[in-house]
Amino acid sequence: MDGLRELIRLGQYDQAWSCLLEAGKTVTDYTRYASLCRWHKRLREKAPRRELAKTVRIALLGGATTELLEAPLRLAVESLGLGCQIQRASYNLFVQEMLDADSATAEFKPDVAILLGTHANIPVWPAQGDTLERVDVLVEQTCDHWLGLCARFNEHTPCEIVLNNFHVLPTRPLGNLGVKTPWDANNFLRRVNLALGDRAPAYVHINDVEGLAARYGVRQWFDERYWYLAKQPVSFECLVPYVQNTARIIGALFGYTAKCLVLDLDNTLWGGVIGDDGLDGIAIGEGDGVGEAYKAFQEYLLKLKQRGILLAVCSKNEEENALKPFIELPEMVLKRDDFVCFKANWEPKPNNLREIAAELNIGVNSLVFVDDNPAEREIVRQWLPEVRVIELTDDPADYPGILDDAGCFEITTLSAEDLQRVAQYQRNAERKVLQSSIGDYDDYLRSLDQKAVIRPFEAKHLDRITQLINKSNQFNLTTLRLSRSQVEERMRNPDMLTLYVRLADRFGDNGLISVFCGERVDDELNIQLWLMSCRVLKRGVEQLVCNYVVDKARGLGVSRLHGAYLPTAKNGLVRDLYPALGFVAMSNRHDDGTHWSLDPARYSPFEVSIQLAEDY
Amino acid sequence: MDEATLWETLTRVFQDTFEDDEITIGPETTAADIEDWDSLTHIQLMVAIERAFKMRFNTGEVASLANVGELVALVIQRSP
Numbered sequence: 001m002d003g004l005r006e007l008i009r010l011g012q013y014d015q016a017w018s019c020l021l022e023a024g025k026t027v028t029d030y031t032r033y034a035s036l037c038r039w040h041k042r043l044r045e046k047a048p049r050r051e052l053a054k055t056v057r058i059a060l061l062g063g064a065t066t067e068l069l070e071a072p073l074r075l076a077v078e079s080l081g082l083g084c085q086i087q088r089a090s091y092n093l094f095v096q097e098m099l100d101a102d103s104a105t106a107e108f109k110p111d112v113a114i115l116l117g118t119h120a121n122i123p124v125w126p127a128q129g130d131t132l133e134r135v136d137v138l139v140e141q142t143c144d145h146w147l148g149l150c151a152r153f154n155e156h157t158p159c160e161i162v163l164n165n166f167h168v169l170p171t172r173p174l175g176n177l178g179v180k181t182p183w184d185a186n187n188f189l190r191r192v193n194l195a196l197g198d199r200a201p202a203y204v205h206i207n208d209v210e211g212l213a214a215r216y217g218v219r220q221w222f223d224e225r226y227w228y229l230a231k232q233p234v235s236f237e238c239l240v241p242y243v244q245n246t247a248r249i250i251g252a253l254f255g256y257t258a259k260c261l262v263l264d265l266d267n268t269l270w271g272g273v274i275g276d277d278g279l280d281g282i283a284i285g286e287g288d289g290v291g292e293a294y295k296a297f298q299e300y301l302l303k304l305k306q307r308g309i310l311l312a313v314c315s316k317n318e319e320e321n322a323l324k325p326f327i328e329l330p331e332m333v334l335k336r337d338d339f340v341c342f343k344a345n346w347e348p349k350p351n352n353l354r355e356i357a358a359e360l361n362i363g364v365n366s367l368v369f370v371d372d373n374p375a376e377r378e379i380v381r382q383w384l385p386e387v388r389v390i391e392l393t394d395d396p397a398d399y400p401g402i403l404d405d406a407g408c409f410e411i412t413t414l415s416a417e418d419l420q421r422v423a424q425y426q427r428n429a430e431r432k433v434l435q436s437s438i439g440d441y442d443d444y445l446r447s448l449d450q451k452a453v454i455r456p457f458e459a460k461h462l463d464r465i466t467q468l469i470n471k472s473n474q475f476n477l478t479t480l481r482l483s484r485s486q487v488e489e490r491m492r493n494p495d496m497l498t499l500y501v502r503l504a505d506r507f508g509d510n511g512l513i514s515v516f517c518g519e520r521v522d523d524e525l526n527i528q529l530w531l532m533s534c535r536v537l538k539r540g541v542e543q544l545v546c547n548y549v550v551d552k553a554r555g556l557g558v559s560r561l562h563g564a565y566l567p568t569a570k571n572g573l574v575r576d577l578y579p580a581l582g583f584v585a586m587s588n589r590h591d592d593g594t595h596w597s598l599d600p601a602r603y604s605p606f607e608v609s610i611q612l613a614e615d616y
Numbered sequence: 617m618d619e620a621t622l623w624e625t626l627t628r629v630f631q632d633t634f635e636d637d638e639i640t641i642g643p644e645t646t647a648a649d650i651e652d653w654d655s656l657t658h659i660q661l662m663v664a665i666e667r668a669f670k671m672r673f674n675t676g677e678v679a680s681l682a683n684v685g686e687l688v689a690l691v692i693q694r695s696p
Contacts, residue, residue: 030663034664224675225674228675
């Protein structure tokens with residue numbers, strides 16, 4: 001905190017911002033956070049942040065006091081890399097604000113509405129003695145109340161909605177018997193929470209207050225005094241974890257989520273140093289408490305991998321030594337194949353992290369770094385402040401909980417692609433091997449046996465399309481971010497030419513990898529959005545899409561395609577895409593990027609080694 | 617904690633809470649003397665004091681403490 005004060009005093013605002021935003025992710029103590037919020041305010045006045053890729057408009061609605069949540073929420077959201085504008089509705093006016101299409105909240109046109117209900121906003125509780133059937137009816141009615149409110153709001157104000165579920169109450173009037181008694185208040189709340197999760201539509205994201213409160217203990221989570229005095233929904237002890245948890249859902253909605261977890265080996269995945277202690281000397285597996293703790297950490301990491309998080313190794317070791325436990329110790333839960341990159345060498349870790357990001361075609365800010373050695377953490381923090389560095393304790397039993405609390409991998413949907421991602425990256429590695437054994441690149445492409453499906457946006461793919469729109473940074477011409485509702489609007493708009501591409505090859509399915517959207521205005525087609533996953537770079541997909549779009553444009557009587565390249569820190573890759581495809585530079589109508597046009601009549605299609613299919 | 621340190625800490629808490637490094641307080645200071653001291657900043661102030669002195673006020677105390685002299689007396693009484 002003193003460091004921050006000093007940086008601001010010296011006028012080193014860029015460093016002050018990066019220091020502040022790092023702290024906004026990691027500090028959980030309320031007093032320190034409140035102080036950070038004050039510095040945040042001052043820094044915004046002195047040196048506003050440069051233009052950010054996305055500023056989220058957040059409406060905060062509550063059946064509790066939300067004033068004291070606003071500043072911490074702003075800091076927590078901005079710490080994830082987003083800009084943030086918050087509009088707060090008055091205490092307990094959320095029903096009116098949401099139903100009325102002309103309310104201040106509706107007129108604010110939020111990207112995200114946070115609906116913070118508490119147990120005090122439950123309309124009807126079960127009566128003593130109610131049967132299970134009656135309680136089930138009440139559960140349905142309670143869900144109808146909340147989800148109906150969301151639906152009505154969404155009708156006139158399409159946006160994503162973050163809806164709190166309910167923590168259990170701090171008392172148990174029926175004692176243990178409550179668990180067997182449907183009309184018991186906590187019994188009822190648990191049923192409501194499950195039903196909310198089951199019934200919430202795609203635009204409603206449940207903020208799992210029940211789970212989070214359980215993590216801290218309801219007595220610590222909820223402070224009756226401040227509820228009675230000021231209707232504070234969460235204790236000050238837990239206020240920061242609450243806003244950080246909420247912010248992470250918002251971050252995830254716009255793709256601000258890490259993708260790859262980079263792990264050290266010695267004393268991180270196992271106890272001891274493999275180079276010194278040898279296979280017999282390291283602690284991993286059953287029979288020894290410390291070994292079990294490391295095994296449990298590996299099991300947690302395996303679960304992350306299975307839900308689509310990429311794992312990589314970055315260890316100061318001889319590679320041969322580093323690989324030994326993976327090959328020779330059956331106790332190792334993680335195997336060499338679970339990692340998409342394996343860097344065991346003596347290079348400084350920041351160099352290895354940069355290489356890992358480059359090999360995987362992801363940004364350095366998509367990396368999370370876990371290392372037991374504080375010196376390594378420090379050098380990564382200093383050299384690569386974009387990398388999220390996890391502060392570990394010296395006890396491996398703490399590792400899974402620490403990583404879990406950091407919440408770096410929050411997601412709002414889980415697509416089939418997520419579940420297959422690791423396999424896809426591994427097949428990419430195989431493709432690279434194939435590539436090196438074949439001389440001519442075109443031969444290589446032909447040997448891949450590629451098949452693509454190109455279709456307009458479809459409801460069943462909206463989640464994946466939205467996800468791709470919000471997380472693609474490199475092959476992305478306009479970096480236009482859209483919420484699911486906005487994507488859906490484009491799907492339904494007859495003046496929009498929308499398409500997605502799925503690609504398969506002899507190694508397997510790459511999934512949905514490219515998205516395009518252009519708006520027809522008179523005889524022009526304005527390209528709003530064109531992006532592609534970097535997994536399939538240099539395969540001919542961009543040429544294929546261009547062929548397809550020009551063909552469609554001709555069919556629609558379009559006489560000119562207009563595309564813009566809007567530069568960001570990350571999309572240098574596509575700076576020259578339009579000229580390479582035969583577009584001609586337009587006189588600079590805007591100063592925000594370069595603008596290009598193409599006459600469909602003068603376009604001759606590119607040859608590509610991809611077969612178009614109806615389906616595969 | 618001696619009384620001088622107590623006053624120093626308490627002044628710092630006031631300055632932080634009201635975001636004003638110029639604020640000075642004395643035993644006679646009340647909510648009427650500080651412009652931004654309203655019901656909401658009162659809660660923030662009480663929480664900040666609880667946390668700075670690692671003590672817990674009861675509900676009635678949080679509600680009624682609007683005078684720095686009383687506050688200091690209570691903090692002294694609760695200090696180990």
